[in-house]
Amino acid sequence: MWQGVLPAVTTKFTPEGDLDHAEMERCWGLLLDAGCDGLIVCGSLGEGSMLSFEERLATLKTAQRIAGSKPVLLNVAEAGTREACELARAANKAGASGLMIVPSPIYHTEPRETVATLRTIAAAGDLPVMIYSNRVAYRVDVTPEILEDLADDARFVAIKESSDDIRRTTEIFNRLGDRFDVFTGVDNLAFEALTAGAVGWVAGLVVAFPRETVAIYRLIKAGRYAEALAIYRWFRPLLDLDVSTYLVQNIKLAEAIALGTNERVRGPRLPLFGDRRDRVEKLVRDAIATRPNLPPLD
Template sequence: MWHGVIPAVTTKFTQDDGLDFKEMERCFRYLMDAGCDGLIACGSLGEGPLLSHAERIEVLKLTKSVTGNKPAILTVAEAATRDACALAEKGARAGADGLMVVPSTIYHSNHKETVATLRAIAAAADLPVMIYSNRLAYRVDVTTDMLEELADDIRFVAVKESSDDIRRTTEIINRLGSRYDLFTGVDNLAFEALTAGAVGWVAGLVVAFPHETVAIYRLIKAGRYAEALDIYRWFRPLLDLDVSTYLVQNIKLVEALVIDSNDRVRAPRMSLEGDLRQRVEHVVKTALQNRPALPSFA
C-alpha cells in the first residue's frame, strides 16, 4: 500500500511560537517536487508531542493539501490510549490517509498492553496504520511476535522499523513475508535495510536533501547498488545527525543552512549553540563542498 521515501517533516514555527504555515508549505512542496512518495506529519522530528491536538490537525490539513493523491499520514503518540484514540478520530475526520502509531510514550507497556493499545487506536480511526517500533526512543519494542498477532487486522498495513538492529528487517520478512509494508526508520541504516528487503524509508535528513534521498532509494530499487552506495557513503555523516538526542535541533539547523529555512524549535528544546552547533555546521559545510552529481534513474 505504501512504499518509497516518505519524509517525517519538521513543524515550522513563527518567532512568537505559532505555526508557520507559509514556511511549512514551501518546505513540504520542495519534498514532493523532488519525488517523495508522501509525508508524515507531527512525528518525533515534527515535535508532535509538543503540539496541541488542534495544532496537529492544522499541520495535517496543510500536509494533505500538499501531498495531493499521495499519502498524508498523521503521527499518533500519546501517553494515554484514550487520548491517542481521540487524536486518531480527529485525524480521520480531517482527511488523514493513515496513521503512524507509537504504542506508548510514558508508560512502557508490556506485550498484552501494547497489542491492545494498537488495536484500540486502529479501531478508533478505521484508517490504515503504520506501526512505529522504536525501542530506543520510546522503550516499547513492537516485536515480530506482536506483528504476527496483529496481522489479523487489515488496518495494520506497514511497520516503521527503528529497533536499531538491522537483523530485525530480515526477521520480519522471514516470518511474515510481504504482510506488512516494511519501512526503515533509521537514516543511517537505510541502505542496509533497503537492500535487505524494506520497501520504504521514513527519512529525516531528506527534509534538506530530498534529491539525494530519493536517488538512493530509486537506485537501490533498480538494482544499481554501487551507485546508491556511493551517494549513501557521502550522505552518512549527515544521516548520523538523525540518531541523536538533538535530532530535531540538528535537522532543523541543516534545513536552515541548506534550504534557507530556520531552526526555531518549541520549548523546552532550544536551538543549538556552541560546540554542538559548530559540529553540525562543519558536517554540512563538508557535505556541500563534496556534494555528488546524481545519476539519472528515471
C-alpha cells in the same frame, strides 16, 4: 499499500512561536518536487508532542493541501490510549491517508499491553496504520511475534522499523512474508534495510537533502547498488545526525543551511549552540561543498 520515501517532516514556527503554515508549504513542496512519495506529520522530528491537538490537525491540513494524491499520515503518540483514540478519530474525520501509531511514549507497555493499545487506537481511527516500533527512543519493541498477533487486523499495513538492529528486517520477512510493508526508520541504516527488502524509508535528513535521499532509494530499487552506495557513503555522516537526543535541533539546523529556512523549535528545546552547533554546521557545509553529482534515475 505505501512505499518509497516518506519524510517525517519538521514543523515550522513563526518568531512568536505559532505555526508557520506558509513556510511549511514551501519546505514540504520542495520534498514533493524532489520525488518524495508522501508526508508524515507531527512525528518525533515534527515535535508532535509539543503541539496542541488543534495544531496537529492544522498541520495535517497544510500537508494535505500540497500533497495532492500522495499520502499524508498523522503520527499518534499520546501518553494515554483514550487521548490517542480521540486524535485518531479526528484524523479520520479530517481525511488523513493513515496513521503512524506509537504506543504510549510515557508508560512503556509490555507485549500484551502493546497489542491491546495498538488494536484499540487502530479501531478508533479506522484508517490504515503504520506501526512505529522504536525500542531505543520509546522503550517499546514491536517484535515479529507481536506483529504476528496483530496480523489478523487488516488496518495494520506497515511498520516503521527502528529497533536499530538491521537483522530485524529479515526476521519480519521470514516470519510474516509480505504481510506488512516494512519501512526503515533509522537514517543511518537505510541502505542496509532497503537492500534487505524494506519497501520504504521514513526519512529525517531528507528534509534538508531530498534529491539525494530519493536517488538512493530509487537506485536501490533499480538494482543499481554501487551508484546508491556511493551517494550513501557521502550522506552517512549527515545521516548520523538523526540518531541523537538532539535530532530535532540537528536536522532543523541542516535544513536551515540547505534550504534557507529557520531552525526555530518549541520549548523545552533550544537551538543548538557552542561546540555542538559548530560541529553540525561544519558537517553540513562540508557535505554541501562535496555534494555528489546524481545519476539519471529514469
